[in-house]
Every structure is written in structure tokens, then in C-alpha cells.
Amino acid sequence: MVDRYTPQAIWGRELRHYRQAAGLTQAQLAQKIHFSESLISGVETGQLPASPDFAQSCDTTLTTGGALSRLLDWRRAQALPAWFGKWRDTEQAATVLRTYQPLMIPGLLQTEDYVRALLGDNEEAVAARLERQVVLARKDPAPPMLRAVIDESVLRRLVGGPDVMRLQLEHLLEVACPEISVQIVPEGFVRSGLLAGFSVATVEGGVEVAYFETAVRGLTTSDHDDVSAALRLFEAIRIDALPLSMSMELIKRTLEDRWT
DSSP, X not given: OOOTTSHHHHXXXXXXXXXHHTTOOHHHHHHHHTSOHHHHHHHHTTSSOOOHHHHHHHHHHHTOSSHHHHHHHHHHHHXXXXXXXXXXXXXXXXXXXXXXXXXSOOGGGOOHHHHHHHHTTOHHHHHHHHHHGGGGTOOSSXXXXXXXXXXXXXXXXXXXXXXXXXXXXXXXXXXXXTTEEEEEEOTTOOOTXXXXXXXXXXXXXXOEEEEEEOSSOEEEEXXXXXXXXXXXXXXXXXXXXXXXXXXXXXXXXXXXXXXX
16 A cells, blocks of 8 residues: 655645646546556556656646646655766656666666665655656657666575565566667676676767766766766677577576576
């Protein structure tokens, strides 16, 4: 059951208030803002997070004076460290996302149970991470193409328990499609100096921005040399990774052998 008093649930009730005040059904609102009716229903019941694009579209259509976006900004400000905000905004504007993760499933592909196992009872942080994932399901603009490369050890690393891992690996198998690819670097392929995950986003106009993870914080940069180095490293790692079909087979085999 959804906690009625989480920021996500409260935001959903505010959306319902403004929608009903405008005399619109969920289906009618969906047609006007070009987001699915099921998404609106999930947001209003507190089961799904709202993205900034979604909030802005609702504000415009429902003539709220920006109330929904302000409420969403307040929630995100409490949940995310200041240094992550720049990358979050870049991620939301991206047309292509490339990410390499040697320690955990990429944030955009984590299930809610996996997120909770990582973040504990910090509901604000959980909601913020799940909110980021809406970018992959949005309708307008089109979602970014995601190219994820993951070390095989991530599939075997226990996070939250066997059931959590089983559902997480099942999720990877379910979301794989031409727009979302997941490739696995098999055990034995280790590159010298590779210590942490990183991502590169391509935004409108071909501009590229990199995000590097460190032990204490993340670093977002558009420095040409840094971004170029990240892209070269990503491609070098991807060459070591299994092709998509073989990666899916490895995920399935790990799921059956270790987490079932």
C-alpha cells in the first residue's frame, strides 16, 4: 500500500485536485499533455513519480501558475545533493545516454526494491531516483536511447536479498529493446585504472556531457578533453562486453542459477 504522506503521494493528490478543478478526466488530460492515462493514474495514486516535463505540461494545461513544478522542485531539492542536480537535468534533456557501471545496476534501470535496498528508509531519495526513470517512458519528447554496460559481478552481487535480485534481473530482461540495450562485461576483463562508473549524455545539438562517480561525490563536466576520454573509454569497455543477445543469455542464466 502506498503511504499517503510521502511527497510523491501528496504531489499526486495535488495533481488530482487541479485536474478535477479543470473539469478534466484522466483520459482528457492525457490527450492534452501527450502523456499516457496510466501514467497520470499512477502519479495521482502516488505509485509513480512525476518528471519535471510532466509537471510543467500539467501546469500549463491546468493553469496552475506553476504550482506543481514548484512543489516538485522543493521535493527534489530535499532529496538530491546539489552536485547531482546538473547531471539530473542533463539526463532529462538527453537524446542518447551511455553508462558503464562496475558496482551496481544503473540507476535508470533499478527496480524499486533494489533502490530501497541501496537507499534504505530515505523515502525522499528513493522517490527522486525513481522519478529519474520516467525519462525512459516519456512520450514527448521521445525518450533517450540508453546504452548500458555492466560488469558481470553486478549480476552476482547480493543487494537486498535473493528475491530483490531475481526481480531486478527479470526487469533487465524485460526492458531490453532497440532503445534500451544492456551489455555485460564478462568476468576476467578488467581495465587498468578503472575504479568507478561513469556516464555520457548527448543532448540536443550534439553537445556531450560526462558524469564521473567518485567515493564522495559525482562530477558533471562538458570539458572537451574529459568527455572525449570518457567516450573512448566507454567504447573500449563496450568492445570487451558480450553482444546484446549473449548478454541477455548470461543475465537469464545468472537469474536461474543464482537467484531462483
